Amino acid sequence: MSELTTTIAALPHALPACPNARIALFTLRRMGAHGLHDARASHALFTAFGEDFRRPLVLMRALMSDLAGTAADTIAIAPCCCARMTAAERALLTVLARVETAPDTARLLLSDLLGVRRVDAVLASMAVVATAFADDGRPICA
Template structure:
């Protein structure tokens, strides 16, 4: 198998066109790889949200902690420099984009992603992050 085939198998999706989804993805990747208090994730949210950065930052940290504490297995994330996304990252962005408009779909996707049936607490965290982005005029879309 060639390197390109291997890359596309591991990272099957292109980055989202939505700049808000890219911000969320960057924070997700940084916090997932470097920890909840990663300075670059904090800086990215500060740059995007200005003085109102604390709400999305704290909620993203809470979401990441909920994901890590609830998931039955690992959730594949790519390094921040990757120009493509894993299936798990794509699913997470889809959940963030649909949690307000299609909560049943978001719940099913989240259950599949986490490998557990009871996802209401994590879904509440997802909704809080999505609302924080939307309230600042940065709705996440995919």
């Protein structure tokens, strides 16, 4: 198998066109790889949200903690500099985009991703993160 085929298999999705989804993806990747208190993730949210950065930052930290504590297996994330997304990252952004408009679809997708049936707590965390972005005029679209 060629290197390109391997890369496409591991990273099947292009980055989202939505700049708000890109901010969410960046913070997911940084916190997933470097911990909940990663300075670059905090700076990215500060840059995007200005003085109101604390709410999305704290909620994103809570979401990452809920994801890590609930998932039955590891969630594949790509390095921050990667120009493509894993299937898991795409699923997370899709859930963030649909949690308010299509909660049943979001619940099923999140359940498949995490490998557990009861995902209501994590789904609630996803909803408050999506709301924090939307309340600041930065809705996450898939």
